[in-house]
Amino acid sequence: MDFWFFLIQLLNGVQYGLLLFLVASGLTLIFGIMGIINLAHGAFYMLGAYLAWWLAGVTGSLVAAVLLSLPIAALVGYVIEAVLVRTLYKRDHLDQVLLTYGLILIFNEAQRIFWGNDVHGVAVPQALAWSFKLTETLSYPAYRVVLSVVCGALALVMYFVIAKTRFGMWVRAGASNREMVAALGINVKLLFGLVFAIGAALAGLAGAISTPITSVAPGMGDTVLIICFVVVVIGGVGSVKGAFLGALLIGLADTFGKVFVPDFASFTVYGVMAAVLLWKPRGLFA
Amino acid sequence: MITHIPKRLAILLLVLLVVLALFPLWGKLVFAAKFTFLMQKLTGIMILAILAMSLDLLVGVAGLVSLGHAAFFGLGGYMLALMSPQYDAANLWLVLPAGLAGVAAAALVVGFLSIRTSGIYFIMVTLAFGQMGFYFFNDSKLAGGSDGAYIYVKPTVEAFGTTLVNLDDKLSFFYVTLGVLVGVYALLRVLLASPFGRVISAIGVNEYRVQGLGFNPMAYKLVAFTIAGTIAGLAGFLAATQYGFVNPAMLGWHQSGHVLVMVILGGMGTLFGPVLGAFVLELAHFAFESLTEHWLLPMGVMVIAIVLLLPKGLAGLLLKWTDRKEDGP
Numbered sequence: 001m002d003f004w005f006f007l008i009q010l011l012n013g014v015q016y017g018l019l020l021f022l023v024a025s026g027l028t029l030i031f032g033i034m035g036i037i038n039l040a041h042g043a044f045y046m047l048g049a050y051l052a053w054w055l056a057g058v059t060g061s062l063v064a065a066v067l068l069s070l071p072i073a074a075l076v077g078y079v080i081e082a083v084l085v086r087t088l089y090k091r092d093h094l095d096q097v098l099l100t101y102g103l104i105l106i107f108n109e110a111q112r113i114f115w116g117n118d119v120h121g122v123a124v125p126q127a128l129a130w131s132f133k134l135t136e137t138l139s140y141p142a143y144r145v146v147l148s149v150v151c152g153a154l155a156l157v158m159y160f161v162i163a164k165t166r167f168g169m170w171v172r173a174g175a176s177n178r179e180m181v182a183a184l185g186i187n188v189k190l191l192f193g194l195v196f197a198i199g200a201a202l203a204g205l206a207g208a209i210s211t212p213i214t215s216v217a218p219g220m221g222d223t224v225l226i227i228c229f230v231v232v233v234i235g236g237v238g239s240v241k242g243a244f245l246g247a248l249l250i251g252l253a254d255t256f257g258k259v260f261v262p263d264f265a266s267f268t269v270y271g272v273m274a275a276v277l278l279w280k281p282r283g284l285f286a
Numbered sequence: 287m288i289t290h291i292p293k294r295l296a297i298l299l300l301v302l303l304v305v306l307a308l309f310p311l312w313g314k315l316v317f318a319a320k321f322t323f324l325m326q327k328l329t330g331i332m333i334l335a336i337l338a339m340s341l342d343l344l345v346g347v348a349g350l351v352s353l354g355h356a357a358f359f360g361l362g363g364y365m366l367a368l369m370s371p372q373y374d375a376a377n378l379w380l381v382l383p384a385g386l387a388g389v390a391a392a393a394l395v396v397g398f399l400s401i402r403t404s405g406i407y408f409i410m411v412t413l414a415f416g417q418m419g420f421y422f423f424n425d426s427k428l429a430g431g432s433d434g435a436y437i438y439v440k441p442t443v444e445a446f447g448t449t450l451v452n453l454d455d456k457l458s459f460f461y462v463t464l465g466v467l468v469g470v471y472a473l474l475r476v477l478l479a480s481p482f483g484r485v486i487s488a489i490g491v492n493e494y495r496v497q498g499l500g501f502n503p504m505a506y507k508l509v510a511f512t513i514a515g516t517i518a519g520l521a522g523f524l525a526a527t528q529y530g531f532v533n534p535a536m537l538g539w540h541q542s543g544h545v546l547v548m549v550i551l552g553g554m555g556t557l558f559g560p561v562l563g564a565f566v567l568e569l570a571h572f573a574f575e576s577l578t579e580h581w582l583l584p585m586g587v588m589v590i591a592i593v594l595l596l597p598k599g600l601a602g603l604l605l606k607w608t609d610r611k612e613d614g615p
Contacts, residue, residue: 087594098551101589106583109583266425274399281402283407
């Protein structure tokens with residue numbers, strides 16, 4: 001394999017990994033802090049993608065659509081936490097699984113009612129519809145680079161917020177001991193609502209900005225959800241750092257799996273996960 | 287896990303069983319036009335109920351939440367498909383034990399690797415193995431890949447040269463499945479009442495105490511995992527016989543999740559709850575589907591309503607209801 005081809009696959013793997021991180025970070029925080037296994041997290045990804053496609057058609061600009069879909073996803077997440085999820089904190093994990101499973105069904109049907117069964121695509125914005133020329137025949141699309149930069153920047157912002165701010169302190173404290181945070185007089189209801197809304201917004205954002213490179217299709221949330229669970233578990237549940245490394249690992253494993261063993265590409269992701277968990281039964285950073 | 291079933295509940299369940307068993311009689315009169323279809327539907331639901339009970343042994347009794355249980359269901363089906371001669375009937379007395387042995391061996395290996403983890407990690411490891419099974423049959427050319435494989439001729443059930451049951455006959459197969467459903471329920475009840483079953487239930491409550499009492503929880507969990515996997519394989523074997531067709535989706539996580547929902551919805555650790563869960567979920571699906579094109583919406587609302595209103599599932603409601611009546615004056 002020549003160097004440029006390898007580089008392209010490497011960039012693709014990193015870009016996919018960073019995108020997965022946006023979804024998985026919310027999932028891991030929601031589980032780590034609130035103890036909720038949120039199956040509906042993939043639905044926010046789908047919501048973001050459909051909103052971006054629909055609003056891009058209405059406003060004529062993908063950037064405007066992405067910026068608009070972000071608060072909508074956050075609001076939907078906040079309302080769902082406040083109305084439904086909040087009633088289940090004291091119940092068994094499996095009750096929450098069942099509730100969020102019910103939410104998946106409703107989200108999927110709502111998507112079908114509002115936007116139909118068709119598969120849609122979104123054009124890359126005019127300003128970014130060009131490529132970096134690597135060799136005579138190979139090039140790399142600018143949009144993917146921008147995507148990686150945006151995701152990477154967000155990961156940095158997240159690191160800063162979690163490591164340096166008061167809110168981040170609550171989040172870290174919540175992830176290691178939920179009861180203690182409540183005992184120290186922190187408004188846990190607000191914290192949980194915010195974490196859920198931020199998680200939803202991040203998943204929605206990932207869905208929205210990925211529209212030009214994937215298709216907007218029914219069921220897209222389910223696929224992402226399962227892959228993100230893999231990421232979260234590899235990294236160690238509740239660990240944002242773990243989710244970051246897990247996401248890169250899975251992004252690279254998936255991309256290179258498709259190159260080296262195309263017949264068993266889907267196998268590689270799950271193989272990596274099984275191997276990690278047999279080596280470290282609680283993930284890399286738990 | 288519950289060990290005592292109130293008398294009223296036992297009577298209620300028996301009545302439901304009799305109503306089901308007599309469906310071929312009254313169903314023909316009430317649903318004349320759709321009778322054949324409904325017979326098939328009910329047989330299919332009973333097969334899923336067997337699968338749900340086997341998962342309950344893991345989730346509700348041993349506290350092992352598996353999201354890859356359908357892999358053994360699908361494997362049971364593929365075992366039959368792979369062992370059936372293309373244009374000839376297989377002999378049930380050969381393919382059934384061989385198929386179940388194959389599934390049991392797979393469950394033993396997967397169980398051995400998975401029970402090292404616990405909690406959400408166990409959920410994910412079983413998911414990973416389930417998906418590996420899915421992609422194995424989906425991507426390899428072994429049995430038709432993603433298109434699946436057909437079983438053209440159903441296995442024969444013979445003894446001393448005479449046919450005991452014709453599995454091709456819908457009515458016979460209905461009763462065979464009902465028999466297996468009742469048999470598996472009885473088997474699991476006996477198993478749970480045995481010393482082995484007591485240890486398994488205790489592990490579901492507090493694994494460390496069981497260890498403190500001198501038992502090795504790993505060995506018990508592994509046996510429970512293998513038994514549950516083998517019963518799931520039996521259900522898959524029945525499903526493959528019924529439809530004459532297997533495909534990779536039988537192994538996938540959608541199927542695993544669907545069965546897990548039946549178990550939670552019906553009431554974990556009760557064995558009869560998951561059976562009720564299978565019937566309620568599948569019949570609701572059928573009813574909503576015939577009412578509206580957007581059947582997922584009422585389905586989702588129903589699932590959420592049951593979670594919010596019935597903390598211990600349908601079985602919890604029935605237990606509370608029948609127990610209270612017994613306590614009354």
